[in-house]
Amino acid sequence: MRVPEGFCRYLSMHEHCTERVLARAKVLRPEEVETSTDPETVRIKKMVYAVMGESHRMKAFVRLAPQGEAVLYGFMEPRHRIGVHICDSFARRNEGTIIVLGNGRESWIALSWEGRIWRNRGGGMAETLEKLRLMAALRCGQDGSCEEKAVACDFNDKNPCKDLSGVEDLWQVYYDSQYCPERKNLAAFKRNMPRRDQEAAGLRLVQNRRNATLDSFNIK
Amino acid sequence: MVSLDKIAHLAAECRFDSSGPAQGASLVGIDGGGIDAEKLSSLGEGTRHDVCASTYSPREKPLPGICHAFTQDGRCVSLFKTLFTNHCTHQCSYCINATGCTNKTRAFSYTPEELARITHSLYRSNYIEGLFLSSGAGRDEDRITEKMIETARMLREKFAFNGYIHLKVLPGCSQAHIQEAALLADRLSINLEAASSSHMNEICSTKDYNNDILQRQRYIQQILNGSSSSSGSGRSPSVLPAGQTTQLIVGAAGESDEEIFQRVIHEYREIGVKRAYYSAFSPQEGTPLESKAAQPLWREHRLYQMDWLYRIYHFRAEEISHAFNEDGFLGNADPKMAIAREFLDRPVDPNTATLPELLRVPGIGPKSARRIMAIRKSRPIGSKADLSAMGIAVKRAAPFLKINGWRDTTLEMWQP
Numbered sequence: 176m177r178v179p180e181g182f183c184r185y186l187s188m189h190e191h192c193t194e195r196v197l198a199r200a201k202v203l204r205p206e207e208v209e210t211s212t213d214p215e216t217v218r219i220k221k222m223v224y225a226v227m228g229e230s231h232r233m234k235a236f237v238r239l240a241p242q243g244e245a246v247l248y249g250f251m252e253p254r255h256r257i258g259v260h261i262c263d264s265f266a267r268r269n270e271g272t273i274i275v276l277g278n279g280r281e282s283w284i285a286l287s288w289e290g291r292i293w294r295n296r297g298g299g300m301a302e303t304l305e306k307l308r309l310m311a312a313l314r315c316g317q318d319g320s321c322e323e324k325a326v327a328c329d330f331n332d333k334n335p336c337k338d339l340s341g342v343e344d345l346w347q348v349y350y351d352s353q354y355c356p357e358r359k360n361l362a363a364f365k366r367n368m369p370r371r372d373q374e375a376a377g378l379r380l381v382q383n384r385r386n387a388t389l390d391s392f393n394i395k
Numbered sequence: 396m397v398s399l400d401k402i403a404h405l406a407a408e409c410r411f412d413s414s415g416p417a418q419g420a421s422l423v424g425i426d427g428g429g430i431d432a433e434k435l436s437s438l439g440e441g442t443r444h445d446v447c448a449s450t451y452s453p454r455e456k457p458l459p460g461i462c463h464a465f466t467q468d469g470r471c472v473s474l475f476k477t478l479f480t481n482h483c484t485h486q487c488s489y490c491i492n493a494t495g496c497t498n499k500t501r502a503f504s505y506t507p508e509e510l511a512r513i514t515h516s517l518y519r520s521n522y523i524e525g526l527f528l529s530s531g532a533g534r535d536e537d538r539i540t541e542k543m544i545e546t547a548r549m550l551r552e553k554f555a556f557n558g559y560i561h562l563k564v565l566p567g568c569s570q571a572h573i574q575e576a577a578l579l580a581d582r583l584s585i586n587l588e589a590a591s592s593s594h595m596n597e598i599c600s601t602k603d604y605n606n607d608i609l610q611r612q613r614y615i616q617q618i619l620n621g622s623s624s625s626s627g628s629g630r631s632p633s634v635l636p637a638g639q640t641t642q643l644i645v646g647a648a649g650e651s652d653e654e655i656f657q658r659v660i661h662e663y664r665e666i667g668v669k670r671a672y673y674s675a676f677s678p679q680e681g682t683p684l685e686s687k688a689a690q691p692l693w694r695e696h697r698l699y700q701m702d703w704l705y706r707i708y709h710f711r712a713e714e715i716s717h718a719f720n721e722d723g724f725l726g727n728a729d730p731k732m733a734i735a736r737e738f739l740d741r742p743v744d745p746n747t748a749t750l751p752e753l754l755r756v757p758g759i760g761p762k763s764a765r766r767i768m769a770i771r772k773s774r775p776i777g778s779k780a781d782l783s784a785m786g787i788a789v790k791r792a793a794p795f796l797k798i799n800g801w802r803d804t805t806l807e808m809w810q811p
Binding site for chain 1: 396397398399400401402403405406407409421422423424430432435436437439440442443444459461462463464465466467468469470471472475476477513516517519520521522557677689692766769770781784785
């Protein structure tokens with residue numbers, strides 16, 4: 176019995192995965208992956224865990240904003256080749272809505288409906304969103320008087336755009352309300368929210384903004 | 396891969412194909428949505444001490460456990476955790492919403508529609524995995540429960556919400572309401588708060604421990620038993636896939652760790668709760684217990700370790716009871732180490748030991764124990780380096796192991 180298909184699929188998404196590494200992984204047995212101390216097997220296992228870790232954190236940290244009624248988009252610049260995988264996952268979570276994830280260079284598009292997923296890949300996200308906006312505007316012009324507003328964002332930036340729906344502000348008030356000062360544990364916070372992944376997801380998390388003072392920003 | 400045009404066209408068709416109102420519902424925010432920030436904050440703060448560790452729900456298509464953010468106290472924020480109202484007529488001496496509190500905040504309440512819209516907006520924008528809804532009892536717990544159920548129903552039906560829902564059962568609410576809530580939620584829970592009826596009387600004079608709390612737990616248990624017998628053995632129950640849980644406040648009523656432990660064992664064995672959560676008592680301004688000292692967080696941590704030994708390592712309750720001192724308290728040390736000093740009088744050979752024997756060695760967890768069992772089938776384990784490569788905390792484990800016929804004897808092992 177060889178390693179499950181999912182193992183090799185995750186491995187193939189790793190930024191440094193080569194045909195040779197993939198071929199080696201395909202002949203491994205599951206118990207070998209679990210128990211072997213052979214350096215290459217250990218490395219393969221670490222590569223898979225790295226992809227799984229980043230996938231999990233992108234599913235957790237990427238925030239989506241609406242463009243019209245049919246599109247949700249979010250900034251994402253992952254290290255590994257997980258764009259399609261994450262986009263599919265968001266599409267399944269939001270059936271019938273077009274999901275666009277991406278950054279200034281590339282974008283992934285997916286739509287899930289009745290158990291099927293339709294995918295596309297494009298250039299920069301601004302360009303993809305603009306195309307979708309024009310298509311929607313054209314359709315609006317045909318069947319009614321609705322307006323599709325353009326999204327004003329710079330997707331080359333790490334913090335691409337201000338969320339116009341107001342959900343981010345709503346979230347920030349709620350997020351602040353959950354903090355227990357008597358349990359302050361910055362080490363656990365940093366371990367669970369690595370800065371690298373926050374940046375990859377374009378997260379703009381203002382920590383405990385409501386209670387922030389100048390001291391919080393180390394201004395003397 | 397299909398063209399962008401086709402995707403846009405398909406999405407437009409979905410809209411005319413009764414795709415569910417979720418897609419059409421606009422997202423609400425602080426500015427445009429008319430949400431009161433003070434209300435959002437106050438009702439959110441009311442659940443700060445409620446714990447819900449994971450949003451995993453073993454439905455037919457399982458829901459993943461995802462933490463969408465962590466606060467600076469290192470705890471996961473995966474759900475929109477809120478009170479429906481902070482108005483309450485109970486007299487719990489630890490709670491800022493109780494009648495006797497002199498420092499009460501303004502009373503707020505959501506409407507089901509408002510709460511459902513906020514949850515929908517946060518879920519669709521990928522800030523949360525679902526809703527954790529608790530509440531003050533208001534003037535009548537059944538009326539508030541009805542509103543909570545209405546919120547959950549609105550989410551499921553009007554907003555086609557497929558996320559996780561955890562509903563708190565209010566003490567004393569009717570069996571019919573519990574049954575109704577069970578059809579909509581992934582998990583129900585009712586907080587025990589105290590370890591026994593007498594301890595409950597110490598901290599709250601208006602709740603009847605046996606009738607208002609334990610009896611409600613049995614109602615949930617009956618629903619779960621009925622559901623699992625109808626869905627067949629081994630399958631996830633068709634209602635409440637994530638079962639029921641409970642939570643205790645540690646140290647508010649002066650109970651010992653052993654009393655908490657005995658209660659929790661009873662909960663696991665007799666009530667069938669999936670998990671018990673512990674929250675170290677922290678005094679709140681204006682409450683009758685304001686001047687009582689806060690309990691150290693390590694006490695909560697040690698109780699979780701003890702809980703883990705029982706649920707995951709399958710230690711017997713009698714073994715675990717050796718970790719308590721004469722007064723029934725756990726010290727600030729790993730209870731597994733204390734139990735190992737008591738019971739492991741002979742060194743364990745990793746090449747011949749059974750799984751339960753390996754699990755009783757400090758530094759060896761379920762994963763590494765299974766790894767030892769697998770690796771020794773192909774070759775013997777002959778050194779500490781071998782164990783280290785398998786992820787075992789060798790420094791802690793070595794005094795209790797016999798490797799290649801040799802055993803480390805350290806002073807640490809004989810510490811009282």
